[in-house]
Amino acid sequence: MLPQVFVLSAQGDRLVYRDFRGDGGSEDLAAAFYRRITALPGARAPVFLAQGGRHFAHVRHAGLYFVATLLPGAAPFLAVEFLCRLVALLRDYCGALNEKTLGLNFALVYELLDELLDYGYIQTTSPEVLKNFVQTDPVLGQPFSLLDLSTVGLFGADTQQSKVAPSCAAARPVLPLRGEQGVRPEVFLDVVERLTVVIAVNGSPMKTDVQGEIRLKSFFPGCSEMRIGLTEEFCVGKTELRGYGTTVRVDECSFHNSVKLEEFERSRILRVNPSQGELTLMQYQLADDLPSVLPFHLFPTINHDSSGRLHVYLKLRCDLPPKSHAVNVCLHLPVPRATLSLAQELSSPEQTAALQPNSKSIEWVVPRAQGGSQLSALFKLEVPGLSRAMLRELGPANLSFEVPAYTCSGLQIRFLRFAGPQPKLPYRWVRYVTHSESYVVRLSAAG
Template sequence: MISQFVILSQHGDILLFKDYRGDVGKESPELFLQKIRDLSGGLAPPTFHHDGIHYIHVKHSSLCFMATTRSNVSPFMVIELINRVASLCKDYCGVLSEEAIRLNFPLVYEILDEVIDFGYPQGTSTDMLKAYMENSPVLVREGTTPGLFGAERRMVPSTAANKSIMGTAVSQGRKNEIFVDVLERLTVLISTSGSVLRADIDGIIQMKSFLVGIPEIKMGLSEDLTVGKEDKRGYHSHAHVDECSFHESVDLSEFGQSRVLTIHPPQGEFPLMKYQASGDLPSLLPFRLFPTVNDQDSSRDMELVLKLRCDVPSTSHAVNVMVRVPVPKATTSVSQQLSGPGQSVEFKAQEHLVVWSIKKFPGATELTARFKLAVANRTPSSRLELGPVSLNFELPMYICSRLQIRFLRLFDHEQSYVPYRWVRYVTHSDSYVIRI
């Protein structure tokens, strides 16, 4: 059982405080924040004990969801409850942000009343709770939307994240829609010679359902998809994953033969399929870097030339590309020469870092940046302080694993409607590092 449930902003403001049992003091949020600030770098473990109270917290987007208890409960159970409450808030408010919580305070408070009774978890089904919700959501039209797998992103590629389950039914006359996002996180390490030391993909097919009734959905994945140790002949031209798992609503009876999933989706957002792939990827890596360092000059200046090539097809592009280059600690200034518009460079002296930003990078093109580093008291070891280069980027409508959704069909004999179906592909850099 839990004693309190608290939602905090990224600045430590208390957005919502719910006391279920009265056995923990109301100063617990302040003590929790103070405990976090006392830790080095503010990196608090998800659960810790202080003065007879267990603090369990999870960060979602820019918000911190925290629960307290004096009981000897399973921390994994409480973490799962917190994650489920966060999902419910997103389903009913449309987007999980500080503004959404403030605008929908009565609705979120009502969700906590229904989900937790005197500290004991009750039903957490999005569809089941709709029958008991009396408050209508206030939709957030503008503002920063949480990015993929919890990262803050600048791009809002779809309106799906801003739609409320209740808002769709109330304000839009139960418009039937279903959103499917194929999202991949890419982890890559490239050596100084250009060889790939590591290439991993963490992927997820995320579904958000606004459908009426209980329809049956048929989703066809790539016919040439191979899983695990299956036949890999022609592997480099086919989609491949090392392992995968599916949501409980998925029927896999046709998956082995025809790569078709049968789904009875619940209301709200849920992970339909999670998968991982590593080793040789079926497609080219999205970026290649060709660095050149000139530190032979007797002056204190060091010249660095970066040629960055985007190897995605010409019909695709990357957005919000950020190239981070660690420079020697003795660097006093940086001058640059860029190959085109839509680019900028920032020298962060305190972090000894040069950041090259590219708003939009078309596929099958190459950009060049030339940096001149003024290094005080340059020594032969200054070269060793240069790099490695790390890249952050997003690739809309591009997937490195080549996993594709062939079709998305809906069957419901009791309802006569044609739902709106939206499918999106996005690749997001998790860790893309190139040694120079």
């Protein structure tokens, strides 16, 4: 039972709130949740105890908090699973999910919540069932067009000739608007990998971890069985060896319960009957044994003098294949808290760097880094009374970036086919992306 469900912005503003039982009490539960979640340390559990024996369960997506309250005795994992499905449904109905789209579609969101829950009890989360009852059309913030090349998305469609659907191509409502004619059926199959790395002072990797997903998003109503062929040399665990080519290995993997695995052991083929909407077909993990080199290597040089000047020279080498590139590269470097000013010399004019006064850190932004290229930056910091203790406040450096059309594990999709005759064969997009928000490089404190 989930008595209350609400959505908050990253600043704690209440965007959606529904009290299904009217027992929320006089205290603002949304404000109470935000006070408690911001007071917790960095590792925040998805479920934690609130006042009066009531618990909060929450998930985060696109900077928003999706929250449900639980009464004593309720299953916490049920609440977390419901919130994850709520996020998926809102993405299916509204397209891109953010604070703006929620504001534009508040009537649709409340109608969905009323169909999902009755007096706090979950009724259904099936898109096939809900589309028979939900009547409100989504409000689109900006109509999508493949000819709109103003935005380079996560999958890096730079030009129309690249023949790669940008990220915004799948960020639109799954169900067509009433009266909309001629909408072509499409299927997006995305292989998304999240890379987490920690590199020691001497440049050797201390930790490498890849969390991967195969996501399917279908805009094709009445789709028959779909067959998805993975790399034939794909193996799970270190003891299994398949084929004679380059082996693609993961430590472990799991599948959605709707995926049929009769052909997986023999031919590495997944079979599924997808409904309209988004579905995570497979999740996998690989740790400490990447088949490819790390995308970036950072070579720092740190010098200082007695007058309080600190010189930090950073050489960033992109070790991707020459035909690959990274976008939205951002290096975050904490500096001594006593730093007063920053002077900079960057290797190219499209790069930017700035000293963030609140966090006392440098943010070096590189829009695009080609594989095999080398970038550099010289930062001159004014630090009065510079001491060895202050030098220990420098670093570690943290990189965030996105690499379109690339996977660290080497996993590839061999084919995407439909079984049986189709009245109209849909457009099929297969996309790959590797991204990282935690690529940590430790620096020498001594300089």
